Amino acid sequence: MARRHDDYRFLKIRDVIGAINQKVNLMGVVVEFSIPKQSRGTDYFCKLKIVDESCQSSGITVNIFAENMEKLPHIESDGDIIQFFHVVIKAHHGEVYALFNKKFSSFALFEGKSGKNFIPHQVSPKYHSRDDDKKFIAGLRTWLLNFQHDAGTSKAFSLSEIKEGHNFDLVCKILHVCEVSKDNWMLFLWDGTDTPPLSIQTKLEDEMENPLPLQLESLPLPRDVLCTFPSIGTILRVPIDQEKEKLGLHLIGSGRWMKFSNIISKEQSGLWQGMLLPSTWLQYLSNEDNIVIHRQRFSDERASSKWEKMPLSSFPWPSRVTETDHEHVPFVTLMDVLTYAEVTAKFKCVVRVLATYPCRVEDFRSPHGVYRIRLTLEDPTARIHAFLYAEDGETFFDGFPSFDVLKRKRNKLLGITERDDGKEVEMALRNPPWVQCCIKSYYLDKRDIWGSRHFRIFGTRIVLN
Numbered sequence: 001m002a003r004r005h006d007d008y009r010f011l012k013i014r015d016v017i018g019a020i021n022q023k024v025n026l027m028g029v030v031v032e033f034s035i036p037k038q039s040r041g042t043d044y045f046c047k048l049k050i051v052d053e054s055c056q057s058s059g060i061t062v063n064i065f066a067e068n069m070e071k072l073p074h075i076e077s078d079g080d081i082i083q084f085f086h087v088v089i090k091a092h093h094g095e096v097y098a099l100f101n102k103k104f105s106s107f108a109l110f111e112g113k114s115g116k117n118f119i120p121h122q123v124s125p126k127y128h129s130r131d132d133d134k135k136f137i138a139g140l141r142t143w144l145l146n147f148q149h150d151a152g153t154s155k156a157f158s159l160s161e162i163k164e165g166h167n168f169d170l171v172c173k174i175l176h177v178c179e180v181s182k183d184n185w186m187l188f189l190w191d192g193t194d195t196p197p198l199s200i201q202t203k204l205e206d207e208m209e210n211p212l213p214l215q216l217e218s219l220p221l222p223r224d225v226l227c228t229f230p231s232i233g234t235i236l237r238v239p240i241d242q243e244k245e246k247l248g249l250h251l252i253g254s255g256r257w258m259k260f261s262n263i264i265s266k267e268q269s270g271l272w273q274g275m276l277l278p279s280t281w282l283q284y285l286s287n288e289d290n291i292v293i294h295r296q297r298f299s300d301e302r303a304s305s306k307w308e309k310m311p312l313s314s315f316p317w318p319s320r321v322t323e324t325d326h327e328h329v330p331f332v333t334l335m336d337v338l339t340y341a342e343v344t345a346k347f348k349c350v351v352r353v354l355a356t357y358p359c360r361v362e363d364f365r366s367p368h369g370v371y372r373i374r375l376t377l378e379d380p381t382a383r384i385h386a387f388l389y390a391e392d393g394e395t396f397f398d399g400f401p402s403f404d405v406l407k408r409k410r411n412k413l414l415g416i417t418e419r420d421d422g423k424e425v426e427m428a429l430r431n432p433p434w435v436q437c438c439i440k441s442y443y444l445d446k447r448d449i450w451g452s453r454h455f456r457i458f459g460t461r462i463v464l465n
Contacts, residue, residue, distance in 0.1 A: 010083075010136055014054035017096050019089045026084045026098060027136055028052040029112060031059060031149050032261070032281045035252070036072050039065065043102070046072050049281070050082060053143045062087060064100040064107075066124075071102075074122055076253075078284040079112025081140050083133065110137055113144035156291070159234050160193035160312060162265045162272065170260045170274070171291050172236070175229055177254055180217035180239075187238040187252070187274075188229075189260075192299025194312045194380035195234040195272045197352060199429035202269070204359035204414070212355050212376050213269050214383040223339070223450060231335045232302050232309055234380045238263070238274040257285040257292045270354065270378075306330045310350045311380050314434035318350045321412055322435040325459035329438075335381035337439060343449045346440045346458075351377040352432040353413045361406040364393070369400070375457065377437075386439055386455040395461055409462045436460075 011024040028050030036046040043065045051059035062084060066072045073082060085106045087098040100107065106126040110118065118134045120127075156169040176188040202212060214220065216237045229235060252258075261281040263274050285292050302308045309331050310318065329348045337347050355376040358364065364373050371393020375386050388396055397409060411418055415432035438459040445452035 012054040013050070013052050013060050016060060016089050016098070020091050020096070021088065023086045023088055023104075024098075026050070026060070026062070026087060027140065028059065028082065029140065029144060029147070029149075030073075030075050030080045030082055032283045033073075033075050034281060035276065036069055043067065044069050044072055047281075048073060048075070048082065051149065052140065053147075056147065056149070060096065060098055062098040062100055066102050071124060073107060073109055075109075075284065076121065077112070078286050079114070079144055081110040081112050081115075081137060083108045083110075083136075085127070108133075113141050115141060156259060158193045158295070159189075159191050159195045159236055159272075162195060164198075164265055164267050167262055167264050167277070170236075170263060171257070171285065171295070172260070173257050174252060174254050175235060176221075176225060177252055178221075178225075180219070185240040186217060187240065189236040189238060189274065190230060190233055192230070192233040192295050192302065195236065197311070197313055197378075197380075197431070197434075198267055198270045198272065199431045200270045200354055200415075201429055202355075204355060204416075207355045207357045207359055207376075211357065212383075213271070214376075214385070216268060216271055216273055226335070227339045229335060229339070230299060230303070231333050231339065232381065233299055234272065236272060236274050238276060240276070252282070257287065257289070259283040259285055271383075309333050309336070311434060314350050318436050319433035320463060321433050322437060322460055323463055324348065324436055324438050324461075326438055331436070333381040334377065334379045334384055337384065337441065337455070338382055340441070343443050343453055344441055346438065348436065348438050349377075349379060350434050350436050351379050352415075352434060354378050354383070354430075354432060356410060356414065361403050361410055364397075364406065365400075371397070377439075384455055386437075386457050388457050392456060392458045392460075395459065396457060398461055405464075409464060412464065413462060 009025060010027045011019060013026065013028060016024065029052065030048050031051055032049040034047040036044060039045040044067070046064050048062045048064065049059050050062060064072055084098065084100065087100050087105050090097055090099050104126070106124045108120040108124070108127050109122040110120050118137055156171040159170070159172070162168060170189070170191070172189040172191040174187060175190050178186060180186045216239065259282070261283070262279050263276055266273050266275055307330065326348055331350050332347050334349060334351065337349065353375050357374045365371050370390050371388055373388040373393060375388060377384050377386050394400070397406060401409070413432065413435065415430040437457055439455050440458050441453055441455050443449040443452045444454060
């Protein structure tokens with residue numbers, strides 16, 4: 001009978017240190033979890049960190065192995081409660097953890113403090129309900145009402161603070177998860193702020209054979225997906241290029257605020273990207289979390305402001321390299337341009353000009369003297385190609401200046417460094433200035449107006465001091 005009574009007993013987390021190499025039952029609130037992945041063998045693996053009223057800060061990590069991905073715990077929201085039966089307490093290099101063995105361990109997942117019933121939303125194959133489960137769950141739910149987990153969100157970075165090659169914690173919203181090409185998946189993360197502009201390392205001559213990409217994914221996202229994205233703030237791409245990691249992506253829900261602990265930022269083609277690490281932890285955050293409320297309010301205020309759609313790094317005002325014919329028209333972002341409800345429209349944006357094609361100013365005009373140039377424009381929300389054509393090019397460059405003047409204007413626009421003698425500094429990084437410009441959209445094919453949509457610069461001119 002004593003043995004059966006022990007089967008029903010849940011050990012407090014603070015007491016596990018005295019149960020090394022013993023099978024115990026644990027129950028706690030899930031505060032962090034790892035991305036499920038395939039182990040080095042044939043099993044699938046994830047880690048959970050749970051707390052209870054006896055150990056509210058550090059908690060304990062539970063390492064879980066299962067035959068397939070579906071048999072691992074699927075954490076659905078912040079505050080999920082999990083029961084573990086017959087897990088083995090282990091110690092490694094002074095760290096105590098629990099090991100879930102698929103042969104004899106079991107678990108059940110329940111809603112947290114908002115739960116209305118005692119029916120688990122997921123159980124493992126060997127789980128058997130117990131009569132005493134309800135009172136233990138009810139006790140944890142009552143404790144949860146006044147429990148505030150220190151998620152460390154106050155130390156988390158925003159996207160406006162990231163630095164290349166640095167590890168950091170990020171509180172953000174998952175906008176989208178998808179397979180961007182065969183066997184290549186990507187997370188799209190957002191927090192309402194703008195990533196810092198990156199210097200451009202490519203040569204202008206590369207634009208013909210190897211142009212700067214408009215996005216990290218090989219093909220642009222469908223328009224119906226883009227239209228669900230916010231119009232302000234950078235959307236950080238996080239490619240999942242490891243076979244073992246991408247397997248668990250379907251368990252991460254879109255539209256949720258999360259904390260990513262220990263990810264790294266990198267640069268690719270002048271675009272920011274995030275990379276998950278084997279040590280990355282994830283945590284769902286409530287919409288009522290203070291940092292979530294703060295970041296959502298910040299983005300809402302930016303979106304409703306007449307002028308604050310400018311890139312944060314362009315404040316208090318973009319450079320005076322360009323002027324427009326519509327000085328009092330409010331700015332919009334390139335994401336606004338891409339997702340506008342009508343095919344043809346006019347916009348005013350603050351952008352950086354990253355590249356021109358052709359690159360040589362001698363080739364900016366056709367043999368008949370008509371301007372025909374493709375510009376690569378960027379703001380924190382997107383990149384697009386926009387064309388300078390005919391009379392719009394004449395306005396932009398103030399007629400038909402000499403090649404020397406045209407080159408000075410191009411270099412000013414692209415952030416190309418010049419020496420005192422007027423020659424360009426070879427292999428220098430480019431940091432194009434923020435400039436304002438007017439953009440109009442149009443289509444080439446009436447049978448496919450969205451698919452043939454293009455953009456042109458108009459009503460804009462370069463000003464040389």
